Each structure stands twice: as structure tokens, then as C-alpha cells.
Amino acid sequence: MTKSTSYPTGANETLPGTGFLEIENIVKSYPTADGGEFVVLDGVNLTIKEDEYISVIGHSGCGKSTLLKMVAGLEKATSGSVRLEGKEIRKPGAERMMVFQHYSLLPWLTVKENIRLAVDEVLKKATRAEKISIVNEHLAMVNLNTAADKYPDEISGGMKQRVGIARALAIRPKMLLMDEPFGALDALTRGKLQRQVLDIWEKQRQAVMMITHDVDEALYMSDRIVLMTNGPHAKIGEILEVPFPHPRDRQQIRESKEYYELRNHALNFLDRYFTQDE
Numbered sequence: 001m002t003k004s005t006s007y008p009t010g011a012n013e014t015l016p017g018t019g020f021l022e023i024e025n026i027v028k029s030y031p032t033a034d035g036g037e038f039v040v041l042d043g044v045n046l047t048i049k050e051d052e053y054i055s056v057i058g059h060s061g062c063g064k065s066t067l068l069k070m071v072a073g074l075e076k077a078t079s080g081s082v083r084l085e086g087k088e089i090r091k092p093g094a095e096r097m098m099v100f101q102h103y104s105l106l107p108w109l110t111v112k113e114n115i116r117l118a119v120d121e122v123l124k125k126a127t128r129a130e131k132i133s134i135v136n137e138h139l140a141m142v143n144l145n146t147a148a149d150k151y152p153d154e155i156s157g158g159m160k161q162r163v164g165i166a167r168a169l170a171i172r173p174k175m176l177l178m179d180e181p182f183g184a185l186d187a188l189t190r191g192k193l194q195r196q197v198l199d200i201w202e203k204q205r206q207a208v209m210m211i212t213h214d215v216d217e218a219l220y221m222s223d224r225i226v227l228m229t230n231g232p233h234a235k236i237g238e239i240l241e242v243p244f245p246h247p248r249d250r251q252q253i254r255e256s257k258e259y260y261e262l263r264n265h266a267l268n269f270l271d272r273y274f275t276q277d278e
């Protein structure tokens with residue numbers, strides 16, 4: 001692992017068995033057509049606390065989505081383990097909700113019904129009144145009350161993504177997994193939605209693992225930034241601690257010298273790996 005001299009780094013800061021989410025020595029390979037194997041991830045170790053917002057950054061194809069899918073239970077590791085509260089993750093579960101870059105809403109259901117469907121599936125013991133209240137609360141959380149009865153093709157991309165986030169949060173997961181959640185949005189919408197998600201997270205504080213290509217987004221939103229080396233055989237190169245206290249004000253943190261030091265450090269790390277790849 002590349003050690004940073006300027007910032008606290010390390011993939012194993014928490015002792016095994018003491019973390020909320022523990023990714024231990026993950027190797028993931030796929031068989032190739034010629035009978036060989038393509039090793040995507042080669043020895044990834046990471047521990048995440050139950051109230052921590054983690055961003056994962058790395059060049060395209062290094063295996064970020066693969067790693068997130070293993071936490072979601074959608075992919076199996078070739079070796080190593082992923083545990084949530086000490087329990088091995090083997091399949092998807094409602095305590096780990098995923099938000100994708102491309103909104104995966106059911107087009108024949110309204111905004112409200114899309115959220116309600118997830119609530120019905122997971123919160124089976126809730127009463128009808130409780131379910132209605134949960135749906136309304138989460139619609140309000142992402143400012144979608146007025147669009148509640150619209151269908152997905154009647155709302156904008158940013159609104160669709162807000163429905164996806166409200167749906168994920170409505171079933172009260174212990175962990176939110178987001179794969180470039182703002183990647184498909186224009187800059188203005190992206191900025192607004194980042195703020196909304198951060199507002200919600202600052203109140204609820206569940207564990208978040210978010211993939212992004214945007215260093216500013218990672219610095220604004222997360223507590224730590226995981227920098228991945230290039231694939232194949234990708235691993236965690238460095239972990240940057242983001243020291244700004246929550247609630248965060250984007251302009252305020254951007255005025256600090258530390259922000260630019262961290263930003264340059266992350267960009268230089270990515271440049272270094274990009275150059276190696278050329």
C-alpha cells in the first residue's frame with residue numbers, strides 16, 4: 001500500500017472484529033475466454049463504522065462497482081470476506097440498500113407507489129397508516145411531495161434520482177450503497193442533490209459507501225476517501241481522512257487551505273496512476 005506522508009492513511013485502522021462493515025482481504029477474479037483468470041481486485045481491506053460516510057475513487061475499470069456489489073451481496077468474492085456486524089454477507093439484504101447511477105424505477109408505478117412498494121416488501125409488520133406516513137415522510141425529505149402521483153417518465157432525471165434515494169432510505173437501511181448517484185445529473189442538479197443527501201445523512205448518520213469520480217464531491221460529503229490503484233490487481237492505495245466537521249458548508253470548506261491540500265493530494269494520486277497506465 002502506498003503510504004501518504006502528509007495525511008493519516010491505512011486500510012486496517014480498526015482491528016478485525018471491531019468494525020461495523022469489515023472487508024477483509026478480498027480477491028475477485030473472473031475467468032477469461034482462454035481459460036485464464038482476470039484478477040480485478042487483489043487484497044482489499046477496509047473497515048467502515050456504522051455512522052461513517054466513505055467515498056471510493058479510482059480510475060475507470062479498477063473494480064469500484066465490483067467492490068460495492070460484493071457489499072450489496074450481488075457479487076461473491078473469489079476469496080476473502082465481507083461482514084456486516086460480524087455476519088458474512090452472502091446475498092442482498094434490506095439492511096444494505098443500493099442506489100444506482102441510472103434510476104431503476106418501475107415505470108408503471110407513480111413516484112409514491114415506487115417508494116411504497118419497497119416499504120411493503122421490507123417493513124411487513126408496519127400498519128397501513130405507518131406505511132403511508134413513512135412514504136410521505138421520505139417524499140418530503142427529498143422535496144417530492146408535489147410529484148408524488150407522477151410517473152417516472154413525467155419527471156426529470158434529478159427527481160428520479162431523488163425517488164431512488166427516498167426509496168432506499170424509506171426502508172431504513174443500516175447502510176446505503178451508492179454507485180455514482182449523481183453521475184448522470186447536470187452540475188446544478190448534482191449540487192442540490194448532494195446537499196439534500198448530506199442534510200439527510202447529517203440527521204440520520206447511517207453508514208454510506210459511495211462511488212464517485214469527483215474529488216470535490218468526495219471531499220464535500222465524506223469522512224474518508226478511499227483511493228483505489230488501477231486494475232487489474234487493484235487494491236486500496238491510500239485512505240484520506242476528511243477532517244471538516246458536519247454539518248458542512250460547501251463554500252466554507254472550500255475556503256480552507258486544507259481543502260486544497262487534500263484535493264491536490266487526491267488528484268496527484270489519480271494522476272500518478274493514470275500516468276502509469278499510459
Ligand SMILES: Nc1ncnc2c1ncn2[C@@H]1O[C@H](COP(=O)(O)OP(=O)(O)OP(=O)(O)O)[C@@H](O)[C@H]1O
Binds near residue numbers: 059061067
Ligand atoms: N461479470 C464480469 N465478467 C468479467 N469481467 C467483469 C465482470 N464484471 C466486471 N468485470 C471487469 O472487472 C473490471 C472492474 O469493473 P468495475 O465495473 O467494477 O469497475 P469500476 O471501477 O466500477 O469502473 P467504472 O468507474 O468505469 O464504473 C473491469 O475490467 C470489468 O470489465
